[in-house]
Amino acid sequence: MAEKEKENTTGITARKEQDFSEWYTQTIIKSEIVDYTTVSGCFAFRPYGYAIWEKLVSEVDARLKKMGVQNVYFPLLIPERLLKKEEEHVKGFAPEVAWVTEAGNTKLDERLAVRPTSETIMYDSYSKWIRSWRDLPIKYNQWNNVVRWEFKHPTPLIRTREFLWCEGHTAFATREEAEKEIKDIMQLWTEVTEELLALKGAAGRKSEAEKFAGAIASYSIEYLLPNGRTAQGPDAHFDGQNFAKAFNITFLDEQGKKQLVWQNTWAITTRMLGIMAMTHGDDKGLVLPPAIAPIQAVIIPIMFDESKEKTLEAARTIRKQLENTLRVKLDDRNEYTAGWKFNEWELKGVPVRIEVGPKDVEKKQAIIVRRDTGKKEAFPTGKLAEEITKTLKEIQTGLLRKSAEFLKNNTTEVKSMDELKAAASNKKAATGAYCGSRECEEKLKAKTEAKSLCIQDKEEGKCMVCGKKGSKAYFGKSY
Amino acid sequence: MAEKEKENTTGITARKEQDFSEWYTQTIIKSEIVDYTTVSGCFAFRPYGYAIWEKLVSEVDARLKKMGVQNVYFPLLIPERLLKKEEEHVKGFAPEVAWVTEAGNTKLDERLAVRPTSETIMYDSYSKWIRSWRDLPIKYNQWNNVVRWEFKHPTPLIRTREFLWCEGHTAFATREEAEKEIKDIMQLWTEVTEELLALKGAAGRKSEAEKFAGAIASYSIEYLLPNGRTAQGPDAHFDGQNFAKAFNITFLDEQGKKQLVWQNTWAITTRMLGIMAMTHGDDKGLVLPPAIAPIQAVIIPIMFDESKEKTLEAARTIRKQLENTLRVKLDDRNEYTAGWKFNEWELKGVPVRIEVGPKDVEKKQAIIVRRDTGKKEAFPTGKLAEEITKTLKEIQTGLLRKSAEFLKNNTTEVKSMDELKAAASNKKAATGAYCGSRECEEKLKAKTEAKSLCIQDKEEGKCMVCGKKGSKAYFGKSY
Numbered sequence: 001m002a003e004k005e006k007e008n009t010t011g012i013t014a015r016k017e018q019d020f021s022e023w024y025t026q027t028i029i030k031s032e033i034v035d036y037t038t039v040s041g042c043f044a045f046r047p048y049g050y051a052i053w054e055k056l057v058s059e060v061d062a063r064l065k066k067m068g069v070q071n072v073y074f075p076l077l078i079p080e081r082l083l084k085k086e087e088e089h090v091k092g093f094a095p096e097v098a099w100v101t102e103a104g105n106t107k108l109d110e111r112l113a114v115r116p117t118s119e120t121i122m123y124d125s126y127s128k129w130i131r132s133w134r135d136l137p138i139k140y141n142q143w144n145n146v147v148r149w150e151f152k153h154p155t156p157l158i159r160t161r162e163f164l165w166c167e168g169h170t171a172f173a174t175r176e177e178a179e180k181e182i183k184d185i186m187q188l189w190t191e192v193t194e195e196l197l198a199l200k201g202a203a204g205r206k207s208e209a210e211k212f213a214g215a216i217a218s219y220s221i222e223y224l225l226p227n228g229r230t231a232q233g234p235d236a237h238f239d240g241q242n243f244a245k246a247f248n249i250t251f252l253d254e255q256g257k258k259q260l261v262w263q264n265t266w267a268i269t270t271r272m273l274g275i276m277a278m279t280h281g282d283d284k285g286l287v288l289p290p291a292i293a294p295i296q297a298v299i300i301p302i303m304f305d306e307s308k309e310k311t312l313e314a315a316r317t318i319r320k321q322l323e324n325t326l327r328v329k330l331d332d333r334n335e336y337t338a339g340w341k342f343n344e345w346e347l348k349g350v351p352v353r354i355e356v357g358p359k360d361v362e363k364k365q366a367i368i369v370r371r372d373t374g375k376k377e378a379f380p381t382g383k384l385a386e387e388i389t390k391t392l393k394e395i396q397t398g399l400l401r402k403s404a405e406f407l408k409n410n411t412t413e414v415k416s417m418d419e420l421k422a423a424a425s426n427k428k429a430a431t432g433a434y435c436g437s438r439e440c441e442e443k444l445k446a447k448t449e450a451k452s453l454c455i456q457d458k459e460e461g462k463c464m465v466c467g468k469k470g471s472k473a474y475f476g477k478s479y
Numbered sequence: 480m481a482e483k484e485k486e487n488t489t490g491i492t493a494r495k496e497q498d499f500s501e502w503y504t505q506t507i508i509k510s511e512i513v514d515y516t517t518v519s520g521c522f523a524f525r526p527y528g529y530a531i532w533e534k535l536v537s538e539v540d541a542r543l544k545k546m547g548v549q550n551v552y553f554p555l556l557i558p559e560r561l562l563k564k565e566e567e568h569v570k571g572f573a574p575e576v577a578w579v580t581e582a583g584n585t586k587l588d589e590r591l592a593v594r595p596t597s598e599t600i601m602y603d604s605y606s607k608w609i610r611s612w613r614d615l616p617i618k619y620n621q622w623n624n625v626v627r628w629e630f631k632h633p634t635p636l637i638r639t640r641e642f643l644w645c646e647g648h649t650a651f652a653t654r655e656e657a658e659k660e661i662k663d664i665m666q667l668w669t670e671v672t673e674e675l676l677a678l679k680g681a682a683g684r685k686s687e688a689e690k691f692a693g694a695i696a697s698y699s700i701e702y703l704l705p706n707g708r709t710a711q712g713p714d715a716h717f718d719g720q721n722f723a724k725a726f727n728i729t730f731l732d733e734q735g736k737k738q739l740v741w742q743n744t745w746a747i748t749t750r751m752l753g754i755m756a757m758t759h760g761d762d763k764g765l766v767l768p769p770a771i772a773p774i775q776a777v778i779i780p781i782m783f784d785e786s787k788e789k790t791l792e793a794a795r796t797i798r799k800q801l802e803n804t805l806r807v808k809l810d811d812r813n814e815y816t817a818g819w820k821f822n823e824w825e826l827k828g829v830p831v832r833i834e835v836g837p838k839d840v841e842k843k844q845a846i847i848v849r850r851d852t853g854k855k856e857a858f859p860t861g862k863l864a865e866e867i868t869k870t871l872k873e874i875q876t877g878l879l880r881k882s883a884e885f886l887k888n889n890t891t892e893v894k895s896m897d898e899l900k901a902a903a904s905n906k907k908a909a910t911g912a913y914c915g916s917r918e919c920e921e922k923l924k925a926k927t928e929a930k931s932l933c934i935q936d937k938e939e940g941k942c943m944v945c946g947k948k949g950s951k952a953y954f955g956k957s958y
Contacts, residue, residue, distance in 0.1 A: 047549035070526035099581040103628035104574040149582035
């Protein structure tokens with residue numbers, strides 16, 4: 001018991017400012033978001049972490065369904081010949097594919113890829129299912145697991161060999177419909193990341209070198225992290241007719257003419273949990289945005305022997321009062337002290353703590369403590385629901401505002417590659433004019449140690465590499 | 480267009496009574512539950528089929544959470560040395576494991592199993608996470624995909640190389656708690672299969688030869704299918720301390736003494752959709768129980784040029800009236816005739832069809848047609864919601880009653896292996912006294928072509944094989 005207590009109350013031993021990487025690992029492991037497993041680069045989602053993902057999934061899923069997206073499930077294992085059908089696509093993914101070559105004691109005739117993404121297996125079916133304009137649009141999505149066997153150093157949630165995601169794969173009769181969907185999806189990603197995860201990123205188009213393998217154009221939201229590195233968030237790819245050609249996905253239009261479909265793919269992944277933890281957390285551990293927190297308020301009774309029953313009763317009454325409007329938990333465990341519990345729930349990032357002790361019972365009040373600011377305030381029991389709802393909204397807005405300010409304050413406008421290099425080595429993101437060509441990307445990477453993250457669609461200025469027409473782009477050192 | 484119309488209106492060309500296997504395949508393929516893919520033995524879940532699974536998942540998940548179960552996610556790929564830790568377990572699964580041996584261009588040092596089930600990877604973490612009685616019970620579940628590379632002939636949904644399921648893996652301080660959970664889970668399985676899928680099965684303990692690889696005792700619900708074969712449904716395994724020993728999962732009890740945990744595992748899979756389709760379907764296609772149907776009522780306006788707008792308006796009003804209490808769809812497609820739509824939604828098993836034509840609009844009524852009985856009745860528009868709700872309940876109850884009667888009427892009581900053999904070759908399930916030993920199972924299988932399905936826990940009669948103490952058991956020819 002003593003040993004356990006010691007371990008947990010110690011909490012995070014690294015400082016976010018001083019040793020970000022160690023701080024991050026301790027935070028998500030000790031708060032029980034994920035844990036290491038014996039499989040290198042693969043992590044276990046513990047109940048607390050998985051509950052956050054479940055909440056994100058249920059919100060995104062509901063919004064996708066409103067857009068007319070339907071869920072499906074396709075096989076995990078993809079025959080090698082199918083994966084090879086779209087040339088750019090296989091080039092992009094082959095180096096990271098985990099291959100099944102044996103089953104039981106039998107060597108397979110053909111290698112099977114553990115899906116790194118499902119375009120090829122899905123589009124093989126689409127070519128069978130789509131025949132006429134009546135079958136379009138097809139807006140299918142799957143929530144599943146994918147494996148990309150990277151050999152880089154893994155970072156839990158951010159860079160892992162298996163992750164969870166949704167992968168949307170849609171097909172339209174016209175280019176216009178497909179391009180409109182890209183806008184709608186990017187809007188959806190902006191909404192859910194801001195409203196739920198309180199994260200502000202920079203959205204735009206990927207450069208030619210950075211776009212999705214097989215796409216005409218890729219769009220993403222990019223996040224600047226506290227250590228000065230950047231991470232790509234949710235994305236949407238306009239695939240044009242590339243896969244339609246490779247997989248022969250055609251339809252008869254209303255005039256009876258054979259046409260190729262126009263396609264998109266888009267995704268949001270468990271990486272978002274890592275970006276969220278990195279962004280909002282502090283030296284005490286996680287700080288969860290209320291909209292996504294599995295527990296929004298934790299009630300901790302301060303129990304002394306003589307007044308224990310009365311205090312517990314008051315705590316239970318408060319729970320009852322709140323449980324219909326909030327995700328609330330009463331921590332009435334006997335075997336831990338109130339102080340130990342304070343630390344544990346702070347570590348786990350619960351947005352609001354409600355303390356109730358014998359004196360509060362007498363005064364018919366409870367103490368509310370905010371996780372983000374540490375601010376402590378007493379409120380009459382009757383007003384708790386109202387006050388906490390207000391506080392949660394303030395926390396949510398405050399976290400998003402802080403995230404937006406952080407991005408703004410740490411993004412430098414640069415006019416040249418030298419300025420970009422200086423910004424990047426100074427842990428800043430940068431904006432500047434850029435053309436987005438493969439040639440310029442190569443030069444830029446070699447010279448600056450940064451890369452382009454995304455480019456805005458409006459023309460603005462001259463490319464800092466080649467001097468031709470450019471647009472405002474974001475740059476950074478990416479994970 | 481003509482071609483497409485022809486294909487769909489033709490519907491199911493095989494009769495359930497005459498060619499069950501062909502009827503079943505056509506039914507679930509043409510109703511768009513699943514489809515074949517290029518990966519042999521692996522199927523794609525189409526939106527209509529996946530929506531049924533999603534509904535089952537959400538109901539089961541809510542009930543599990545009420546029991547205190549928490550969701551987690553563990554890696555897909557399990558190192559070979561981990562899989563080998565529990566001897567019986569690996570013996571049972573190794574012949575069907577799909578092995579990852581290469582990643583990118585690199586040959587891996589150790590083969591990785593695509594999870595056939597997750598005991599080994601999860602318990603490796605449990606041994607790290609569980610330290611004291613305070614950490615117990617652990618009731619974790621994951622909804623995921625598993626691969627068992629069977630070489631038998633696949634049957635869509637029933638016997639496939641990849642399937643979706645939930646796998647619960649729990650750990651308790653005492654044997655009593657673990658055994659109680661087995662009862663609770665079996666009760667849950669009975670409830671969801673009866674209330675949602677309208678399926679009546681025979682529940683009991685598996686024989687020694689048929690139990691789960693690594694378990695002390697396995698329990699399951701077994702279903703008799705219309706073709707006389709049987710299929711195992713959801714199950715629950717009491718693993719005792721077998722895995723706790725293999726994975727060293729210990730805890731300090733309240734007295735500070737080191738103890739091994741007691742464990743269970745349990746699951747329900749996508750196979751249930753196949754059992755449901757086989758049981759309730761008829762020569763027109765699927766018949767879905769209302770509680771699980773993605774669409775409970777479909778409104779079909781009978782549109783003639785002159786009255787089209789009025790009819791459509793009436794249909795929309797009906798939808799509005801129903802959409803808050805029912806999962807309702809208005810099929811207002813112009814490009815298909817009403818008759819074509821009748822066939823399509825019958826094929827898809829929608830429990831209730833609502834027809835509304837110009838004459839019905841005049842009379843302020845609609846026609847309700849039941850999918851299960853074909854019964855047609857007119858109701859005043861104002862009473863539709865009430866009448867349909869009543870009808871859906873009747874359909875649900877009726878389907879369950881039919882399923883129970885089918886099981887009862889097709890289960891023969893047998894006194895000897897000869898009688899059992901006769902029953903099995905006559906497409907019946909059978910009950911009889913049985914001891915459940917490995918020796919008797921071997922003899923029984925060899926002599927009767929049937930096997931034991933499950934055994935009831937109450938002693939009753941003498942084993943029909945060895946003559947020793949027996950219990951009532953179910954037998955059949957299993958998938």
